[in-house]
Amino acid sequence: MGPGSVYRGGVLAVSGGPDSTALMGCAALVPRGLPVIVATVDHGLRPASAVEAQAVAALAARLGLAHRILAWTGPKPAAHLQEAARAARYRLLAGLAREAGADLVLTAHTLDDQAETVLMRLCAGSGPAGLAGMAPARALDGVTLGRPFLGVPKARLVATCDSQGWPFVRDPSNADPRFGRARLRRLMPLLAEEGLTPGRLVRLAGRLRRDEAALAQAAASALSDLRRSGPDGHGTLILDGAGLATLPEAVALRVVGLAVTALREDAAADPPRLGQLERIVLGEVLPALREGIPCRRTVAGLLLAAGAGRLSLSPAPPRRPSRPHPA
Structure with missing residues (x-):
């Protein structure tokens, strides 16, 4: 999603939460220059997931957008469930994009998500590449994955949904203490009191992404110079x-x-x-x-x-x- 990039079409990943609902609603408000399809991945992990996917379909129809429900079928792992669900979600979204002739998948990751990602990777002992957080855009199975809301606080998207009358749901797993991200989310207000705010974590990620890009370029050049055979x-x-x-x-x-x-x-x-x-x-x-x-x-x-x-x-x-x- 760099300057001058031209795309044929896009797939919007919409779960029904406030962030992705705002992504869908804002896309509907923009004059239609890029054909888009709204996609909801039903992981089948909660009884309400099918109903929530249908609710997204109804709102998409009200907004004049095409919609598809993508089901994650097959056995689900007992361990690392969220990681497996994330991989399945991206695989299904990229597959739909290729099927539809689109070359862009958009997700609604926010500034808060970026801050949590940096904190999780810090706890895991990541180096600069990991602490650079999520990239605003990256390659994904032959298409481009873009995150246009990465610098936008979640609260702003919630307020946008409320002001526009776009209904949304809240995923209970986001507060489930079995998951590491949910546990860290509960710590964020305490860290903010000590000065480690989401904004500062995101600025750290941006600085490390800049430095990591320079190091990667230097390493690629050095490898070319040092290769003997x-x-x-x-x-x-x-x-x-x-x-x-x-x-x-x-x-x-x-x-x-x-x-x-x-x-x-x-x-x-x-x-x-x-x-x-x-x-x-x-x-x-x-x-x-x-x-x-x-x-x-x-x-x-x-x-x-x-x-x-x-x-x-x-x-x-x-x-x-x-x-x-x-x-």
């Missing part, structure tokens, strides 16, 4: 070890992370954890390169071998099966 037919990539060792550690860490990502066969797999990369790259590989001593470590199924002034990355050999203990 590969990946070759054996899946090996070689970097100039001396040059890597002289980089600022934040850039060197990202260079190795980019190289690892470039070599992994399963592009959809989760990237290596920041803590693991820090421990191995900063704690062992870079010191070995600086001191000119060999070092071999495994990260995300890849062998990192430092020595002879270079760092090579290649698929790790299969582990030997453990021998059974004698009876």
Whole structure:
């Protein structure tokens, strides 16, 4: 959703809560230049979800907007339910966009959501990339995911719905203490009293997003300069070890992370954890390169071998099966 972006059509993700209802209502007030479809994902997790989806359909019809209900079918996981529901929601929304010939999915994430996300990631020990929070726009399965309300407080959207007479519902899971986001939401007023307001958390995210973009660009440029070969037919990539060792550690860490990502066969797999990369790259590989001593470590199924002034990355050999203990 950058300057000059041109889109063919959009899918509005509307659950029926105040934020997404305001998104739908505001879209209806805008002169129709972009064809839109309102989509409600029924996760089937609460008895009232089907009724709520029908209520969104009724309001969409009243506003003159097309509407689709997307059902999340199949077994639901017992653990990490909210994460699984989020992944299913985005998959269904992107699928509808492609089916309809649209290339934009819009969600109603607010300033409050961004602040909670930053706080959750802080609690999880995230680095700058995680603390940068949600991006205003990003790629999503061949379409663009946009968040136009990311700088808007939730209270303003609630007030907009009230003033326009747009009915909405409140999801009880938003206050369910079983979920981490709900527990942190209850803490936000106390943190605000100490000065850690949602606005300050969002400004922190913006600053870190800016810095992370600069570091990512520096790392991509450094990887191009330091690459000596590969990946070759054996899946090996070689970097100039001396040059890597002289980089600022934040850039060197990202260079190795980019190289690892470039070599992994399963592009959809989760990237290596920041803590693991820090421990191995900063704690062992870079010191070995600086001191000119060999070092071999495994990260995300890849062998990192430092020595002879270079760092090579290649698929790790299969582990030997453990021998059974004698009876």
